[in-house]
Amino acid sequence: MYNVPKQQYPPTFKLFFFFLPIGLALTSFFLVFIYIYTTSTLLLTNPQSSPFLQPATNYSLLDLIIPVPTGDEETIPFSIDNTAEDLFFDLPTTPSYSKQTQWSLPLGDLFGFTGDNMNNTEIYHDTDTFLEDYKEMNKSFKIFVYPHKPDDPFANVLLPVDFDPQGHYASELYFKKALFNSHFITKDPNEADLFYMPFSIADMRHDPRIGPQGLQDFIKSYIFNISSKYPFWNRTGGADHFYVACHSISRIAMDKVVEAKENAIQLVCSSTYFVPSYFPHKDVSLPQIWPKEGDPKSLVSSKRNQLAFFAGQVNSPVRAVLLKHWVNDTEIFAHFGRLESDDGEEQLRSKFCLHVKGFEVNTARVTDALHYGCVPVILANHYDLPFTDILNWRSFSVVVHYVDIPVLKKILQGISFEELSWLQNNVLKVRKHFKWNVPAVDYDAFYMAMYELWLRKSSVRVRLSASREFI
Numbered sequence: 215m216y217n218v219p220k221q222q223y224p225p226t227f228k229l230f231f232f233f234l235p236i237g238l239a240l241t242s243f244f245l246v247f248i249y250i251y252t253t254s255t256l257l258l259t260n261p262q263s264s265p266f267l268q269p270a271t272n273y274s275l276l277d278l279i280i281p282v283p284t285g286d287e288e289t290i291p292f293s294i295d296n297t298a299e300d301l302f303f304d305l306p307t308t309p310s311y312s313k314q315t316q317w318s319l320p321l322g323d324l325f326g327f328t329g330d331n332m333n334n335t336e337i338y339h340d341t342d343t344f345l346e347d348y349k350e351m352n353k354s355f356k357i358f359v360y361p362h363k364p365d366d367p368f369a370n371v372l373l374p375v376d377f378d379p380q381g382h383y384a385s386e387l388y389f390k391k392a393l394f395n396s397h398f399i400t401k402d403p404n405e406a407d408l409f410y411m412p413f414s415i416a417d418m419r420h421d422p423r424i425g426p427q428g429l430q431d432f433i434k435s436y437i438f439n440i441s442s443k444y445p446f447w448n449r450t451g452g453a454d455h456f457y458v459a460c461h462s463i464s465r466i467a468m469d470k471v472v473e474a475k476e477n478a479i480q481l482v483c484s485s486t487y488f489v490p491s492y493f494p495h496k497d498v499s500l501p502q503i504w505p506k507e508g509d510p511k512s513l514v515s516s517k518r519n520q521l522a523f524f525a526g527q528v529n530s531p532v533r534a535v536l537l538k539h540w541v542n543d544t545e546i547f548a549h550f551g552r553l554e555s556d557d558g559e560e561q562l563r564s565k566f567c568l569h570v571k572g573f574e575v576n577t578a579r580v581t582d583a584l585h586y587g588c589v590p591v592i593l594a595n596h597y598d599l600p601f602t603d604i605l606n607w608r609s610f611s612v613v614v615h616y617v618d619i620p621v622l623k624k625i626l627q628g629i630s631f632e633e634l635s636w637l638q639n640n641v642l643k644v645r646k647h648f649k650w651n652v653p654a655v656d657y658d659a660f661y662m663a664m665y666e667l668w669l670r671k672s673s674v675r676v677r678l679s680a681s682r683e684f685i
Contacts, residue, residue, distance in 0.1 A: 334608050335636050337643050344604055348661075351668040357398045358406035360440055371417040371424070378505065378652060382578060383416040383460040385483060385503050385659070388650035390414065390458065392660040395653055407671040408454050408479070409446050411436065415459035415467060426463060434470040452477040456667060459483075460502060462574050465491045479670055481663060485598040486575045494598050498666040501600035501648050501659060504578040506585055513587045514642075516562045521626055522591065523560045524568035525549040526579075532571045532593060535619050546623055561586035565634060566612065566626055568593060580611075581648045589637045591626070593619070601647060601662050603669055610640035 338344050362372040374394045379387035390412055393399065400406055413436060418424045424432050441447040447455060456479035459467065464482055468475035468491075475491060485492055485499035510516075528534050528550060540548040547560060548568075561567050567583035568591045575597035583590040592599070592613045599607050607613065614625060629637075646655075647662050654660040 334606065335640070337606055337609050337640050338604060339606050344665075347668070348657075348665060351665055352397075355398055355664065355668050355671070356400040356405045356407050357393065357410050357667075358400055358403045358408075358446075359394070359410045359412055360444075362412070368413075368421075368423075371414050371421060372412050374412075380505060382502065382504065383483075384505055385500050385650070386414055386416055386458040386460040386481075388503075388505075388652075389481065389500070389660060389663060391652065392650070392654040393664075396660075396664075398664060403444075403446060406446075406454075408456055408667060411440070411455055411457045411478075413457065415457075415461050415464050419461060419463060429463065429467055430470040433467055433474070437471050437474055450477070453479075454671070455479065456481060456498075458500065460500060465489060479667065481667070483576045484574045485600075486596045492598070496670065498663065498670070499598045499600045499602065500663060501581050502576050502578045503581045503648060503650060503659060505650060510558065510562055510586055512562055516587065518563055518565045518588075520547055520560070520564040521545040521623070522566040522568055523547045523557075523564040523588070524570060525551070525553050525557050525560070526570065526572065526577075527551060529572045530570075532616055532619075535616075536568070536570055536593065536622075539620055540622065543623065546626075558582075558586055561588045564588050565638075566591045570594070571597070584610075584641055584645050584648050587638065587641055587645075589634070589641055591622075601666060603666060604662065605644060605647065610637055610644050612637070 362369060364373065366372060374391040375387055379391070393410065403409070413433065415429070418429055418432060419426055437447065437452070452474050455474075455477075458481040460483040462484040464480065465484065468478070477496075480492070480497040481500045482492065482497060483500050483502040485494075485497065522545070524536065524547070526533060526549075528537060537548050537550055540546040541550065547564070553560065561583060565588070567579065567586070567588035569577060569579040569583065571594035575594040580590050580592070580600075590611045592607075592611055593616065595616055599605075612626070612629070614622065618625060646657055647659065649655075649658050650660065651658050
């Protein structure tokens with residue numbers, strides 16, 4: 215082998231080995247170029263071959279609501295204002311399509327009411343485990359809240375409110391208020407399983423000193439301050455810290471603190487698998503709840519002679535197609551905009567109430583449906599449903615994919631009386647888990663959120679010596 219490099223080879227032989235790798239590289243390049251060119255040409259010349267949605271056309275609002283025949287197939291118009299996840303579906307409405315959906319199977323098999331799947335009628339994934347762990351959580355779970363004084367310049371966003379919160383984003387304020395008055399709080403950080411950063415995203419949005427533009431800088435400064443003053447953040451990179459936010463702006467709240475975005479636990483209402491800022495194994499889906507006083511008087515006695523109900527703005531392609539297909543139907547009440555009367559009456563007389571994705575996957579319609587004893591129908595792909603680690607959503611709701619909107623009535627009518635009875639009974643059982651109470655009550659939304667946090671607490675706690683205690 216030593217003598218091989220010393221051998222004398224003719225010049226043509228040397229040139230062959232010099233140009234061989236270059237030739238292979240150029241050949242590979244041209245093959246890739248030809249492949250890309252031919253496949254892109256196919257997609258451009260035949261848009262129907264694409265499995266995704268075609269580009270938007272000039273549709274008016276009237277076109278979105280009233281069906282207008284445009285050929286054998288139709289697709290949903292969209293714009294860049296809609297979230298990207300809505301763009302990955304189309305809705306062919308040919309007769310052959312409606313016969314080949316997933317719902318051609320017996321409905322009982324899908325819902326688990328037959329055969330060996332009767333456990334799908336249970337509202338918890340594992341009742342015994344949940345109840346046992348719940349007791350342990352109540353006994354041992356401890357939270358350390360970073361302290362702030364009433365005279366803090368930003369006390370309005372850091373301390374709990376002294377009134378009962380209202381509005382779309384009340385959940386984050388109710389959680390903070392309940393936690394501050396709970397037995398889970400510890401003043402000894404060495405006892406803490408998790409650390410709570412008590413800033414309120416909703417209040418920061420409306421504070422003129424912060425606003426949406428200053429949100430990221432405020433949180434960056436906040437985390438810098440607690441990590442400089444206390445050792446707790448730095449020892450885990452924030453993995454045992456959490457915050458609560460119900461407004462979707464929380465998606466960008468941590469953009470200037472990458473460590474917090476990747477490590478800290480989020481309790482958020484906008485919980486979708488589609489966006490990179492939400493991690494289901496780490497974060498917690500919080501229900502968006504519009505607070506209501508008391509129970510409806512006719513909750514159980516309501517006859518519910520209407521198949522389904524929806525009312526809302528057309529602010530997404532999903533809602534546009536729902537209304538386009540069902541706005542004039544006699545059994546599915548699909549209304550564009552808000553009702554002049556209380557929509558609670560419509561929900562009380564409906565078997566199913568539709569939660570349809572708007573700007574975000576979450577709205578208060580799910581919890582509204584449960585409040586009125588109506589079986590929620592979830593039309594929000596990629597939605598990580600609240601308390602899904604605990605609750606078996608198949609036992610009290612119907613989850614429908616976007617592509618099944620044209621056969622929605624067939625799906626709902628295909629649910630037998632027995633199946634509907636199970637769903638309705640389970641709705642009445644889970645209602646307590648989707649309520650905020652002052653003070654908090656066992657198994658309500660606060661305690662369910664605490665249980666979700668308890669499931670995510672670290673199995674290994676780093677304890678500090680007494681000499682390093684800061685409180």
